[in-house]
Structure formats: structure tokens, C-alpha cells
Amino acid sequence: MQCLDNLLLNTDSYKASHWLQYPPGTDATFFYVESRGGTYDRTVFFGLQAILKQYLGRPITGADIDEARELFAAHGEPFNEAGWRYILQRHGGRLPLRIRAVPEGTVVPTHQALVTIESTDPQAFWVPSYLETLLLRLWYPVTVATISWHVKQTLRQFLERTSDDPEAQLPFKLHDFGARGVSSAESAALGGMAHLVNFLGTDTVSGLLAARTYYDEPMAGYSIPAAEHSTITSWGREREVDAYRNMLARFAKPGAIVAVVSDSYDIYQAISEHWGRTLREEVIASGATVVIRPDSGDPVEVVHQCLSRLDEAFGHTVNGKGYKVLNHVRVIQGDGVNPTSIRAILERATSFGYATDNLAFGMGGALLQRLDRDTQKFALKCSAARVDGRWIDVYKDPVIDKGKASKRGRMTLARHLEYGHYKTLPLAGEAVALEPAQAPLGYADALETVWEDGELRRDWRFAQVRERADAARL
Known part of the structure; x- marks a missing residue:
């Protein structure tokens, strides 16, 4: 529907206020996506490329910002007009963020990081959170492919x-x-x-x-x-x-x-x-x-x-x-x-x-249709923020539901080159990917940068996706 084409309005209402809620001095954030369990013990990763091409492929415009400003004002939410104007002027409307993901079609056990999303401009540290609603809809194609x-x-x-x-x-x-x-x-x-x-x-x-x-x-x-x-x-x-x-x-x-x-x-x-x-x-x-x-x-x-x-x-x-x-x-x-x-x-x-x-x-x-986000318990969570120049772990650990405890720190997914086992591992310092010296013996980084600052960095063909999924066995 044409009325739903505005990326700035493809979010939850309360997201419009979140840029005001981070600690003073925050200039970077890091998020990840995982299946926290569910009906099946492993998932088929698929569909992120479609979402990126459809929704992030078009730069935001001044008209998008004007529409969002007017809607949120009437709706009762604050709106970061200055932040979005900065992205329009500084980045040509392309969102300053990096998304890394396991190659599509890969079959990965649950409780592992499948996607990471991080800001790439200190003035736009709040952008990954704003996109949670959109990007977490990844649960749907992943769950269908998994079933x-x-x-x-x-x-x-x-x-x-x-x-x-x-x-x-x-x-x-x-x-x-x-x-x-x-x-x-x-x-x-x-x-x-x-x-x-x-x-x-x-x-x-x-x-x-x-x-x-x-x-x-x-x-x-x-x-x-x-x-x-x-x-x-x-x-x-x-x-x-x-x-x-x-x-x-x-x-x-x-x-x-x-x-x-x-x-x-x-x-x-x-x-x-x-x-x-x-x-x-x-x-x-x-x-x-x-x-x-x-x-x-x-x-x-x-x-x-x-x-x-x-x-x-x-x-x-x-x-x-x-x-x-x-x-x-x-x-x-x-x-x-x-x-x-x-x-x-x-x-x-x-x-x-x-x-x-x-x-x-x-x-x-x-x-x-007979599935929902909880079929595989999908979540997109913030795990790290840089505040006053120092990365801090961000996590939740509710006493009454340990199944909702989230991961901490900047991370990536590693795969054992011989046995195919997966592990979610911390990243060192400002490293984007797993450095060989930091990797456990036999493991290599399993995530690839698929999107960065408005550009698609990996364009998987359907045949490649099918080949990965078919190669996996129970």
C-alpha cells in the first residue's frame, strides 16, 4: 500500500521517543537477532535480503520527514526531526548502519546470534533501535522456511x-x-x-x-x-x-x-x-x-x-x-x-x-499462517552501547523468566570449519568481525556484512540459498 511506504512510520509509536532515553554521551549502539528456542531446535535463516531491498533500498526524503513529524505530533509522540534531517543532509537519506548476518539458507541451532545491527555515525546512534519493528519481522520468513x-x-x-x-x-x-x-x-x-x-x-x-x-x-x-x-x-x-x-x-x-x-x-x-x-x-x-x-x-x-x-x-x-x-x-x-x-x-x-x-x-x-513470533521465540535486543567513549554491556535478565535473558556485548556468530558447530562469541574492541587471533581453534566468523550505509553488500541468489538449506540434515 502506498500509504505505508514511509520508512519513518514503519515502526512502533513508542520508538519515536527512544532517542531521548539513552544515557548522555551515547554515540553508538549494537543490536542482535536470535531465536531463543521454540518448537524446533534449529532454524533456516531466510528473508532478510527481501526486507532490506524492499524497505531500506530507497533513501528517506524530506517529504517522509514532514509526514512523520505531522503524524507523531498529532499522535502524542516526540519526533527526532533534527536527527532525520541530519541523515538526509549528511547521508543523502541512506541510513548509517551496518547489518551483518549468516548467509541465507544456513541452518543454525537456536540461541545463537543470526543478525547484528550497529550504528555507524555517532550522530545517529539511535537508528538501529528505530528499525527494530521492521527488522524483527524477519521472524516470519525464517519460521516458514524452518517449518x-x-x-x-x-x-x-x-x-x-x-x-x-x-x-x-x-x-x-x-x-x-x-x-x-x-x-x-x-x-x-x-x-x-x-x-x-x-x-x-x-x-x-x-x-x-x-x-x-x-x-x-x-x-x-x-x-x-x-x-x-x-x-x-x-x-x-x-x-x-x-x-x-x-x-x-x-x-x-x-x-x-x-x-x-x-x-x-x-x-x-x-x-x-x-x-x-x-x-x-x-x-x-x-x-x-x-x-x-x-x-x-x-x-x-x-x-x-x-x-x-x-x-x-x-x-x-x-x-x-x-x-x-x-x-x-x-x-x-x-x-x-x-x-x-x-x-x-x-x-x-x-x-x-x-x-x-x-x-x-x-x-x-x-x-x-498458524505460526507467530513465539513459534521460535524471536527477539531483537540491544547488547552494547558506547557511552562516553567506552563500550558497555546492555542486557536484560528478568528474575521471573530466565528464558528472556538476553546476550551481552558486541558479538558475532562463529562456525567450526570441520564439524560445523556454531558459537556466539564476543568481538574485541571496535572490531567489525571476529579476528583470527581471537577465534577459538578451528572456528571462523560465520556472519557477513550484508548491508552498510545504504548499500547491499551481499546479493544472494535463490539457488545459493537452496543449496545451503538442502545441504543440512537432521
Whole structure:
């Protein structure tokens, strides 16, 4: 929305007063971002580049300052007009700060510094704090990428156990159905793109556009023709089989894949009678793979019943690992899908001898919306300030909640070059990065300067992000 384009207003109200609250003599501040735990013990770092390009890429203007001054005056907050005018005149509207971060796609254990933000002009020491609201929204793409990555590990485990060609199938086993269930187009773009770090299947077009815009990826994901309830039920219950036949006629070509929702009335009758008898020979003759989609009921039980009935109708082959692979047909489950139900569905199917080849999943709300900042307990905190020429540690340590204790001092993230272990370590003096002499044996700095004084210093391509995420394993 154009009315939300002003960077100075992309903050919390109380941030406008914080420049007056630091100790006299403060001329630098240092902040960091971490996941303080949560549902998963490691996160996939992703999305900072998109946020930087979208919101920090445009210099602030005099008109931005005028608008912010008027709004905050009416809103009841003080406003640092002189400070923002200084940034406009001295820096051409580019914010004087340095942001360092782990390379995007990196899988990092929780409780480690993922990003550091520090001021670079003594007259603008307050800028990192002002950007907390904006930059902490990084939690969203990181959390979506993390959920998607962990589901990928589950799927990989079952494919390696039951499939002859697990790596070829894995990228298309989880499809993003989440665009309609999120709160905004921006959420669809960031979340849809974050899922595509791990998979190639999506129906969230906004995610494709975001990957193209922010990570230079021409086409990040793929989809197939698929029916929805309206395109089936518009034929009427008596002509349900004609609706399915139309899908075959329109889309079922040799080598093609077409998905057909089949539970508008009775999923079991649809499989056993319509697909398994009336249309059986047409399915086989088409040379396509027809993917049946149930959309109600208990996911574990329904998927098992669908596999069994499709097996009765179309038969199967037994692969090299001794598991059944259906002929001509597959099943995709999109209702009630979340990381827990996916594992339960796969456990049931595997226990009855069906390879994971037979199944794919579509996840919507549980992928892009059923999460919040506390899913991975994300926080952006100040850890150091330079007051009267001396760096002091800044931290919180609440007696009643030690889980909210924050880190102290200027810091960076280090990685062991051989074993891949991570440690958050202090920085010496005014050093920007970890100096070799200060590094523990075998460790090197894992953070890179990605943004400095209005310029993007690292421009990751989507393929690089994917490669890092895929290289990590549970």
C-alpha cells in the first residue's frame, strides 16, 4: 500500500521517543537477532535480503520527514526531526548502519546470534533501535522456511526408507496451498518464497514473484492443473463422473500429472466406482498420472482407505525396497495437513506396505499462517552501547523468566570449519568481525556484512540459498 511506504512510520509509536532515553554521551549502539528456542531446535535463516531491498533500498526524503513529524505530533509522540534531517543532509537519506548476518539458507541451532545491527555515525546512534519493528519481522520468513525444512526432513526419512529414487521425488512432496489463508499479499509473498527454499511445488504465485524480485530466480516453483470443488460440483451430483471425464479430456496427456478433488460427495464411491471402474481404462489410456485429492475426514484414515481402494482398482508394482507403488494414480492430501499429521499419515501408509512415492501433501494455514513470533521465540535486543567513549554491556535478565535473558556485548556468530558447530562469541574492541587471533581453534566468523550505509553488500541468489538449506540434515 502506498500509504505505508514511509520508512519513518514503519515502526512502533513508542520508538519515536527512544532517542531521548539513552544515557548522555551515547554515540553508538549494537543490536542482535536470535531465536531463543521454540518448537524446533534449529532454524533456516531466510528473508532478510527481501526486507532490506524492499524497505531500506530507497533513501528517506524530506517529504517522509514532514509526514512523520505531522503524524507523531498529532499522535502524542516526540519526533527526532533534527536527527532525520541530519541523515538526509549528511547521508543523502541512506541510513548509517551496518547489518551483518549468516548467509541465507544456513541452518543454525537456536540461541545463537543470526543478525547484528550497529550504528555507524555517532550522530545517529539511535537508528538501529528505530528499525527494530521492521527488522524483527524477519521472524516470519525464517519460521516458514524452518517449518518447511523440518517437514522436508520427515519426508526425506520416509522416502529413503520406502522409495527407489528419494531425492528426485522429494522437491515436489509438499505443495504450498497457503495464499488464501494468510493475512496479506506480503505474507503470501514472503511465506510462499520461504517455502520454496525447500520445495519446488506451490500454488502461491506471490512467492514466485518475490523470489524473482529479491533473489533473481526466474521461476522458483511449479504447479499442475487441478480441480476445485466448484469445477466438479457445477456438473451436479448425477454428472460427477462427467466432471472427472472432462478433467481427463482437458489435461490427461502422456506424461502429464493432473489432480482431481474427489470428495465432493463420497470419496470412497468416487474411487471405487467412478475412477476404479467407469473411468479406469480412460485413465490408463491417457498415459497421465491422475492424483486423487480427498478433502475431509480424518487424514490418516482417509488417506489409507484411498490408497487401498486405488490399489484394488489399478494395482501396483513392488519397488526395490519391497514397497507398493500404485499404477497410474497417486493421492495428495491437503486437508488437516501439518507437520504432525504428515508423519502420522506416512507411518500408517508405510505400515501397510505403501511407498511414499504414492503420496504428496498440500499445506496451507499450518505452513504460512498458524505460526507467530513465539513459534521460535524471536527477539531483537540491544547488547552494547558506547557511552562516553567506552563500550558497555546492555542486557536484560528478568528474575521471573530466565528464558528472556538476553546476550551481552558486541558479538558475532562463529562456525567450526570441520564439524560445523556454531558459537556466539564476543568481538574485541571496535572490531567489525571476529579476528583470527581471537577465534577459538578451528572456528571462523560465520556472519557477513550484508548491508552498510545504504548499500547491499551481499546479493544472494535463490539457488545459493537452496543449496545451503538442502545441504543440512537432521
